[in-house]
Amino acid sequence: MLGVFDAVVFDFDGTLADSHASMMRAYRIFADEYGIDFEEAKRYTGMPTEAVARILLPADIAPAAGLRIDELESSNTEGVVPLPGAVAALDAVPQARLAIATSCTDRLITARMAAAGLPLPDVTVTRDMVVNGKPAPDSxxxxxxxxxxxxxxxxxxxxxxxxxxxxxxAGCATIGIRTHHTDQEIGADWCVDTLADLSFENTDEGVRISRIA
Structure with missing residues (x-):
């Protein structure tokens, strides 16, 4: 057993769902529209969209460019699929103990969750709700x-x-999912390959999370 917790907070991309193919389509269109090298642009995928635009473009057009990335990502959701164990995990944790904290905007997480066929929790914290996105603890x-x-x-x-x-x-315990990184790179308290390696059981004391042998 890993532990019993009062609440479980999930990241979205790479944890609950795979949106890589749809993201690459959106970034390729964005790069073509703004005359940016696609290979350079895709280095920053997963960051808040305006932050990406500020790295790649002049400051005066970055806000509009960030909105354009969000628009392209929100409308290019074909191929967004749940990762193993995601459906079971979201079903097992009650709404009062469940949240998503994501670098997606509200528009984008709504579109991607719908494309993946996953239920959006009552508590969903998006990039537009906080002053500082990840890696800040705000979310x-x-x-x-x-x-x-x-x-x-x-x-x-x-x-x-x-x-x-x-x-x-933020003071939270952490479980890393090895979607793109090694255990050492992730730096979490525990690591598993996918959510399917874990069981989530709601108890009077909290949500009990255990490894599935």
């Missing part, structure tokens, strides 16, 4: 606050080192 602190629990009693499931860093800075 996780807000998720814990909205659930009414102490961050120290939350566990965060993340595939990205930046997300794990933010969760740890």
């Amino acid at each position: 996780f602190l807000l998720a814990a606050d909205r659930l009414g629990v102490d961050p120290a009693r939350c566990v965060v499931l993340e595939d990205a080192p930046a997300g794990v860093r933010g969760a740890r800075d």
Whole structure:
């Protein structure tokens, strides 16, 4: 058993669902429209869209370019699929103990969750809800606050080192998903290949998370 927690907070991309193919289509269109090298642009996928635009483009057009990336990603959702164990995990954790904390905007997470056929939790913290996105702890602190629990009693499931860093800075326990990184790169308290390697059981004490042998 990994532990019993008052709340479970999931990242989305790379943890609950695979949106890589749809993201690449959107970024290729964006790169063509703005005259940017696609290979350079795709290095920053997964970051908040305006932050990506500020890295790649002049400051005066970055806000509009960030909105364009979000529009392209939200309308290119074909091929977004749930990762192993995602459906079971979301079904097992009750709404009062469940949140998603994502670098997606509200528009994008709604589109991708729908494309993947996953239910959107009552508590969903998006990039547009916080001043500082991941790796800052803001998203996780807000998720814990909205659930009414102490961050120290939350566990965060993340595939990205930046997300794990933010969760740890918020005081949360962390479980890394090895979608794109090694255990050492992720830096979580525990690591598994997919959510299918874990069982989630709601108890009077909290959500009990165990490894599936």
